[in-house]
Amino acid sequence: MSARRLLVVADDFGIGPETSRGILDLMRAGVVTGTVLLVNAPTAEDAVRRWRAAGGPGDLGWHPNLNLDRPVSAPGAVASLVCRGGGFAPLGVLMARLATGGVRYRELVRELDAQLGRYRELVGADPALINGHKHVHVFPLVRRALAEVLAARRLRPYVRRVIDPVSCLWGVPGARGKRLFLGALGAWAARRQRRAGFPGNDALAGITDPRWVRDPQFFARWLARVPGRVVELAVHPGHRDETLIGRDCTATDGQVQRRTDEQALLSAPEFARACAGAGFDLCRPSRAWDLRTEAARAA
16 A cells, blocks of 8 residues: 555535536545535535435535635624625635734634534534635634634544645746745644644645646646645536636636636546556545554554
8 A cells, every 4th residue: 555645625515516516526436535515605505415415425524714605603793704795705805804903803713613513514423624715724813713613622623734845836836926825824824733633734735726727737747746645635626617606706717617627637547647656545534644643553
């Protein structure tokens, strides 16, 4: 058995019907090993029903969300997180509020706890893995609130560590400014996640912008360069989903096409060959930590 584990985690399960269908297709094919649910999305309940009907072909986790659709809490109870109309503030507004002290900590805790409660209501279990929508879990105030919510329920799930190694940052083009910013926050958050005892990955691959996914070698290039024994590949596949336009993206920013491009790349036989060539075995996030512990004991 290979010494390296690759966790292929599809973000945004439940965001729209065709996105969820694409993720489930890849799960059934054994390519995607875990996905995370946007519990406040309009089609979240249907996505869970479909995942369950498919036999739970991969891990299901929670995608804490603070910038898409409406909060689970009453908008008035989380006023520092919403805009006029009661929907979440866009990501840029949220980041500005976090940077200037405009987000109230107790409201963050309230909304994250409500979302976790909604996850348990929909799924009937605790999440196997967690990562934030748009990586918001690496922002210090959000990370602290999430840690408080999980500690109150005595949960220690797998939590994504946003660690973009230098070998990938300079060897894999695409979104380098965003990756530098997220990597700096992610390294800080990862140290605290380790100290708190949360399982996680050694490195994260796959962060990019839409145009780079058109390259047939996109995933192969990442896998050939990323170090670590437990690596997470963050992916955003899906079939064409018009319900995302005006909610998660615009009609012209390329994000809808990006999902279909990733769907095609992950479905192609070249992806399996790239995994094998880099020495990876595909693994569910819930199992990766156990395998590493077993390997360490055997050594």
